[in-house]
Amino acid sequence: MKSKRHLVSLLATGAVAALVLTGCAAGDGDTAGSGSGSSDGDYKLAFIQGVTGDEFYVTMQCGIEAKAKELGVTVNTQGPAKFDPTLQKPIVDSVVASKPDALLIAPTDVTAMQRPLQAAADAGIKIILVDTTVEDPSMASSQISSDNKGGGSEAFTAIQEQHPDGGKVLVISTDPGVSTVDARIAGFEESAAKDSKFEYLGVQYSHNDPAEAAKLASAALAKDPDIVGIFATNTFAAEGTATGVRQADKQDSLSIVGFDAGPAQIKQLKEGTVQALVAQQPEVIGSDAVEQAVAALKGDKVEAKIQTGFQIITADNIDTEGADYIYKSSC
Ligand code: T6T
Secondary structure, eight states: OOOOOOOOHHHHHTTOOOEEEEEOOTTTTOOOOSSSOOTTSOOEEEEEOSSTTOHHHHHHHHHHHHHHHHHTOEEEEEOOSSSOHHHHHHHHHHHHHTOOSEEEEOOSOTTTTHHHHHHHHHTTOEEEEESOOOSOGGGEEEEEEEOHHHHHHHHHHHHHHHOTTOEEEEEEESOTTOHHHHHHHHHHHHHHHTOTTEEEEEEEEOTTOHHHHHHHHHHHHHHOTTEEEEEEOSHHHHHHHHHHHHHTTOTTTOEEEEESOOHHHHHHHHHTSOOEEEEOOHHHHHHHHHHHHHHHHHTOOEEEEEEEOOEEEOTTTTTTGGGGGOOOSOO
16 A cells, blocks of 8 residues: 655645736727616626535635625626536526626536527627636636646646656546536646556546545446546535545545535545645636626726636645635635
8 A cells, every 4th residue: 555645835835826818898998788787887797606505606706796895786696506507508598688787607518508608798798707618708708717727737746746656547527518627637637648657547527416426436446446546626526536435445545636625625635535625716716707897897908818826735734825725605
């Protein structure tokens, strides 16, 4: 059995970065959209989450509400019960019918959400994409998300740090067609391909269901008991993977690196089942999104793309700088 090593602090501190690309809002110079807002800033915003009850979107909502209060605009938040475009599309349709001035949305699929968002934009609603995106995001005034590919690459580095002799590595994700997790996988795969000591076993999809992720992890370990690392690409994949690894009693020889930093994930990190978490900044994404929506509505300069940073959280920094990145269950 291989003993797990402590992640170096370089990894824990080097990852927070932000990149801003400046562009112009579509229809620069416009004031309000088709909604009830007026050019003096009394705007009505809508926020549609990827899924309700996910602390990532709860924390984003906290950032949205705080910034909305500061800027004197209103925001109505809704989301589907599952991360599923067939459930998210009818919500978009009903939000469009309610004629908000701007829609902040995390689309649940790159293809399926393309037409509903185009229809919203065609109705004169300013679109701000938060977290995820679609195949052709040109209808959006602004897109705000983490450096997901970079985070996936850091996840591989974290496993590499713990297992310098290499070995088998696996990815457990949610569903193909979700832009964020697909980018995380790409970053992980690109980095894994550069180290021939590692054998990449590919991706398994858990449909954003922790119970399914647990089953996948147990089954993978039954087939390949010598797996040294699993990268789980979001909260639900990571929570379930940790459960599956514990059920297989492999927590002492295998490293789990998960994306996100929900309270249950932090507990698993503190218990030692999970070795590293790639924490995003959902509150910043939400706050930036409101700023961009209001700028677009006022016809001010809009940042076409904002990339927010991330922080690697390990047992070494969870009580110091890592603590600031834990997601919230309520504001
Ligand atoms: O990882 C986040 C988000 O970035 C992703 O698009 C979907 O899953 C989360 O909400 C975490 O559950």
